[in-house]
Amino acid sequence: MDRTADTLPPATGAVQTATSFTATATADGTWYLHVRAEDKAGNWSATAAHLPFKVDMTLPAAPVISSSSHPDQTRAYRGKDLTASWKAPSGFSAGYSVALDKISATVPDAVVETTATTYGAQLTEGVWYLHVRGVDANGTAGATSHFRVTVDTTAPGAPAVTSTDFPEDAWAGSAGTPGTFQVATAGTDVAGLTYKVDGGTSTGVPVTGSPVDLQGRTGIHLLPGG
Structure with missing residues (x-):
C-alpha cells in the first residue's frame, strides 16, 4: 500500500x-x-x-457566526430581516451546509449548499437558530456552529400602577409627603419602564420591582406609565 x-x-x-x-x-x-x-x-x-x-482525518473547524442585524444572541429584536455571516475556517474548504430552524442543536447534513459566507432570511416572531458547518473538498463535514436569533414584534401591555400612600381617585397625604408607587409589568419580557407626573420629565423605573418615591403635591395628579 x-x-x-x-x-x-x-x-x-x-x-x-x-x-x-x-x-x-x-x-x-x-x-x-x-x-x-x-x-x-x-x-x-x-x-x-x-x-x-x-x-480524510482532518475535519473542518466550526465557522464563527455573527450577525449585523441581530448581533446579540441574548437580546430580542423587532427586525425580521436576518443578515448573518461567518468566517471561513483556516485550511478549508469546498462549501457549507446551512440550516435555519427553532431547534438549538440541529446538525446540518454533509451536503454543500453554498460556497458563500453570508446568509439572509426573513423571520417570523420567536426564537430561531442558524446552524452552519463546513464541508471540505473530500466531502467531510466538520463541527457545527449555532447562532441564536430572537424576534419580538409584540409590544407589552400597559403596566399596572398602585399606591397605598396615594390611592387612585382619592385624596391622601399632604404637600411634601413622600409617596410610594408600585408598578407591575404586563409580561415577563419587559426590559424597562418610564413614568412622569402631570406631563413632567420622563424617568426610568427598574424592572426589578423597586418602589418609586415621589414627593406629594396638593391637587389631583396623573401618573401615566410608558
Whole structure:
C-alpha cells in the first residue's frame, strides 16, 4: 500500500495466502492498495490490481457566526430581516451546509449548499437558530456552529400602577409627603419602564420591582406609565 497509482508488488519477500489485508494510512489523501497473485508453481501475474481509496482525518473547524442585524444572541429584536455571516475556517474548504430552524442543536447534513459566507432570511416572531458547518473538498463535514436569533414584534401591555400612600381617585397625604408607587409589568419580557407626573420629565423605573418615591403635591395628579 502506498501513494502511487501503478505500483507492482515485487515477486520476492513476504507472501500471504489470506484474502484480507490490514494496514494504517498515515496521512490524508489518496492511497492505493496493490495486489499481485502467485500460483502454486511460483508464477506471478504480470500486472496487479490497484484499489484507490481516500483518507480524510482532518475535519473542518466550526465557522464563527455573527450577525449585523441581530448581533446579540441574548437580546430580542423587532427586525425580521436576518443578515448573518461567518468566517471561513483556516485550511478549508469546498462549501457549507446551512440550516435555519427553532431547534438549538440541529446538525446540518454533509451536503454543500453554498460556497458563500453570508446568509439572509426573513423571520417570523420567536426564537430561531442558524446552524452552519463546513464541508471540505473530500466531502467531510466538520463541527457545527449555532447562532441564536430572537424576534419580538409584540409590544407589552400597559403596566399596572398602585399606591397605598396615594390611592387612585382619592385624596391622601399632604404637600411634601413622600409617596410610594408600585408598578407591575404586563409580561415577563419587559426590559424597562418610564413614568412622569402631570406631563413632567420622563424617568426610568427598574424592572426589578423597586418602589418609586415621589414627593406629594396638593391637587389631583396623573401618573401615566410608558
